[in-house]
Amino acid sequence: MTNNMFFIANWKMFGDIRSVNSTKKVIKLSKNKKYKRAQIIYCPPYTLLEKFLKITKKSKIKIGAQNCHYSQRPGPFTGSISANLIKSIGANYVIIGHSENRISEDNNHTINLKIKSALKEKLKVIFCIGETLNEKRRNKTNLVLKNQITRGLKNIKNNNIIFAYEPVWSIGTGVIPTNNSLKKQILNIKKIINKFCKIKNPKIIYGGSVNTKNITELKKISLINGFLIGGASQNTKNFIDIIKKTIN
Numbered sequence: 122m123t124n125n126m127f128f129i130a131n132w133k134m135f136g137d138i139r140s141v142n143s144t145k146k147v148i149k150l151s152k153n154k155k156y157k158r159a160q161i162i163y164c165p166p167y168t169l170l171e172k173f174l175k176i177t178k179k180s181k182i183k184i185g186a187q188n189c190h191y192s193q194r195p196g197p198f199t200g201s202i203s204a205n206l207i208k209s210i211g212a213n214y215v216i217i218g219h220s221e222n223r224i225s226e227d228n229n230h231t232i233n234l235k236i237k238s239a240l241k242e243k244l245k246v247i248f249c250i251g252e253t254l255n256e257k258r259r260n261k262t263n264l265v266l267k268n269q270i271t272r273g274l275k276n277i278k279n280n281n282i283i284f285a286y287e288p289v290w291s292i293g294t295g296v297i298p299t300n301n302s303l304k305k306q307i308l309n310i311k312k313i314i315n316k317f318c319k320i321k322n323p324k325i326i327y328g329g330s331v332n333t334k335n336i337t338e339l340k341k342i343s344l345i346n347g348f349l350i351g352g353a354s355q356n357t358k359n360f361i362d363i364i365k366k367t368i369n
């Protein structure tokens with residue numbers, strides 16, 4: 122394998138100002154030629170973005186936010202952060218459509234607006250898709266993924282999108298799909314993108330309970346371009362272990 126691999130750390134609402142220093146070892150690793158294929162991206166809470174940008178400045182680690190508001194203009198949206206504000210601080214990525222946000226504010230339409238807003242600001246989008254356990258049990262996975270992709274990307278033609286397949290039943294549960302079913306889903310996602318979106322060679326990553334143990338199985342799936350890692354990325358030792366085990 123010669124392609125780059127994404128290791129995207131989704132810190133969710135964890136971490137504080139002191140935990141930023143814990144990333145120094147990851148920065149060191151990112152400068153090691155042996156791991157040059159690893160594209161590491163940290164997505165900390167908004168309040169830590171600036172610290173992260175500063176500490177990673179001299180490395181090739183990129184920084185992203187975990188969400189953005191859909192509005193392309195400033196406005197009376199108390200507590201919200203726009204794509205423009207994220208870009209203006211110097212970040213390069215934004216996660217959009219995470220299932221934890223689909224529960225509350227997000228649906229395929231707002232996600233579509235958010236992606237447009239992010240792309241307009243030249244942010245790269247980490248677009249989360251995935252079925253719930255209930256949808257999986259009712260054999261609705263294909264339909265759900267098709268709707269999420271086609272509605273989320275309606276009227277969007279842009280290559281600055283990374284697709285993060287995150288089965289909702291796998292997030293934070295310790296349960297992951299078998300390699301066979303994951304391969305099948307990734308191929309299915311590729312098919313949907315090919316048919317409905319004008320995106321060439323889409324990057325597809327996997328997220329959901331990635332850890333230091335299951336990474337040795339997951340990395341065998343050559344169709345996967347990387348991982349979106351929640352819990353395990355908040356522990357520097359584990360995050361490094363995942364990167365090292367993937368790229369050896």
Ligand code: PGA
Pocket residue numbers: 131287291292293294328329330331349350351352353
């Ligand atoms: P997890 O989270 O690795 O803790 O399951 C992944 C995610 O929510 O992106």
